[in-house]
Amino acid sequence: MIMEHHVLYSFRRCPYAMRARMALAYSKVSYEHREILLRDRPQTLYDLSSKGTVPVLQLADGSVIDESVDIMKWALKRNDPEHWYKENFDHQDGLVNKNDEIFKKRLDRYKYHVRFPERSFQDHRADVSEILNEYNSLLEPGPYMFGKDICFTDIALMPFVRQCAHVDLEWFNSSFPELGAWLDRLKESELFISIMVKYPIWNESESGQYVTWE
Ligand SMILES: N[C@@H](CCC(=O)N[C@@H](CS)C(=O)NCC(=O)O)C(=O)O
Structure with a gap:
């Protein structure tokens, strides 16, 4: 059963999106993956964050995180089993x-x-x-x-x-x-290999691909 439905807007080759996807995978956060093309960004992305950059994470409660480092820290705050961000x-x-x-x-x-x-x-x-x-x-x-x-x-x-x-x-x-x-x-x-899988480009009339780690 899906308890929380977060949505990630991502672009496979974007280095900012890669670091966010690695943190989400490490923290075992499940989410709906919406793969976009930078040259043809969906309006939904701009509606969530006027910057129009990826990655953007829309949390189940509707709030939006539109900076990769903030997505990483949000994920690590939920679950940081190997202490990636516990000191220094x-x-x-x-x-x-x-x-x-x-x-x-x-x-x-x-x-x-x-x-x-x-x-x-x-x-x-x-x-x-x-x-x-x-x-x-x-x-x-x-x-x-x-x-x-x-x-x-x-x-x-x-x-x-x-x-x-x-x-x-x-x-x-x-x-x-x-x-x-x-x-x-x-x-x-x-970890890296797992986040470099290819997803079809998200079509605004459909859901993206649900990603789970268990
Ligand atoms: N500071 C942002 C930067 C994100 C960013 O610049 N992503 C690039 C893709 S690699 C992008 O969306 N570029 C499109 C643009 O700048 O309009 C973050 O850390 O999330």
């Missing part, structure tokens, strides 16, 4: 904010460097490298960002590091070996 709050939040505010912008300029010709590809690469080096040093004691166990920061950063790595995987793996090994572990994890 300031450090973890600081890293995730820096990722979202600074690294993401540098990543876009590196990935789409042809659209930003005012700086050379090497300059864009140096900008991402500065932050990737910080991530790599955090992992030197390893295997995860805050020691031997996965935490909130690993999951919040992983989809962005993955996107950056895939611009030039060979360069990435040779320049940031610890980060490369960390990324491989997370990419191969059951």
Whole structure:
């Protein structure tokens, strides 16, 4: 029996949506998955959140969470069996904010460097490298960002590091070996694989796909 009906608006390849889906899966929150296309967003998404970004989680009580980090924290507050977010709050939040505010912008300029010709590809690469080096040093004691166990920061950063790595995987793996090994572990994890399944695009006249973890 479905006790609570939450609805997630998501886009498979969106890194913000990936981190939200990983937290929901880890916390074993069941929800209706509505896969959307960014180029053809449904009006319902704008009605819930005028930003029109994904992910958006509409809770069973009607309230709306339209920031990926807030969706993660909401899920972890309900159920955090492996203590992803039980300590180092300031450090973890600081890293995730820096990722979202600074690294993401540098990543876009590196990935789409042809659209930003005012700086050379090497300059864009140096900008991402500065932050990737910080991530790599955090992992030197390893295997995860805050020691031997996965935490909130690993999951919040992983989809962005993955996107950056895939611009030039060979360069990435040779320049940031610890980060490369960390990324491989997370990419191969059951958790990540489970949230990358493909859903049909949601049709507004029908329900999405119900996702359960038990
Ligand atoms: N701060 C938001 C950012 C979400 C976001 O920008 N998602 C992208 C997809 S990866 C999006 O919806 N872009 C469409 C737009 O910005 O209009 C979050 O963390 O949820």
